[in-house]
Amino acid sequence: MTTPRVVVLVEGHSDQVALQTLAARQQRDLATEGVEIVSMGGVTNTRAFASHYGPYGLGIPLAGLYDAPEESTLQRGLVAAGLSAAASRARLTELGFFACSVDxxxxxxxxxxxxxxxxxxxxxxxxxxxxxxxxxxxxxxxxxxxxxxxxxxxxxxxKALYAALLVEALEPDRVPEPLSAVLAYVSEVPIARVGGQR
Structure with missing residues (x-):
């Protein structure tokens, strides 16, 4: 199994489906790009997943999509997993984590x-x-x-069914900013950034 170039952590399966559907609409092959989208099964699992993939584990650059009301939980999990910069709310987008305003x-x-x-x-x-x-x-x-x-x-x-159907129905200029932003971010992450998010 090939180690991904970057891992995108998302709260649930519907978020994963939405990003995969949007990438396909943009004619992008995330697997070929080395991008893996991982559903954590809830934001409370951030520490475990970020520890596995991030600087304390495999050393793979991370990005993510999360719900704004869960931001503090996300931050605590990322900091505990070695991404100390995540303690600053202002630096989350710099680290590649983008918030949905509600969900x-x-x-x-x-x-x-x-x-x-x-x-x-x-x-x-x-x-x-x-x-x-x-x-x-x-x-x-x-x-x-x-x-x-x-x-x-x-x-x-x-949720997952309609994540795909609703993303398919979007006009290109109506794609929600957090979704387009995280996909744009991961397209720019080089392999050399491994370990560089702390």
């Missing part, structure tokens, strides 16, 4: 707009499920955006 789903809904997201759901054959959710007493007062966020997260596997 991936929020970024995609805002980028596409509610009508376009609902159209994607319709094409996927799940409009009836969305209508049922929106009609439930607890959701009747919610905004359409909140209903969509709930819809995307309520069933196992749905």
């Amino acid at each position: 991936l789903e929020d970024e995609l809904i805002r980028a596409l707009g509610v009508d376009a997201v609902e159209a994607v759901i319709d094409v996927a054959g799940e409009s009836q499920s969305l209508r049922l959710l929106a009609g439930m007493p607890a959701q009747r007062s919610w905004t359409r955006e909140l209903v969509l966020r709930r819809f995307l997260g309520v069933r196992s596997g749905r």
Whole structure:
């Protein structure tokens, strides 16, 4: 197995799918580029994964995509894994870690707009499920955006499914900044940077 040139740490499978789908849309082959996107199964696992791949482990340069509300947890994990510069919030992007303002789903809904997201759901054959959710007493007062966020997260596997479908539906100039930024960052990371993130 070839050691990657750079590892992108993401919180969950849907983030991994979104980045892989976006890279494919950009006609990039991440494996050939030496880029591996690794789902950590939650931001609380940052220390373990960063320790394995980063300066205390394999010495591979790291990057990442994370949810802004989880920033302090990410920082603690990276610092504990030897990336001391991550203690500074201002240096996270310099290190290659980019924040979704709330989470991936929020970024995609805002980028596409509610009508376009609902159209994607319709094409996927799940409009009836969305209508049922929106009609439930607890959701009747919610905004359409909140209903969509709930819809995307309520069933196992749905986040990853729609991560791909929604990224596919994006116009090139509407790609959320954190996604485009992390892919742009990893394209510039040379092998010589190993160990240079501390």
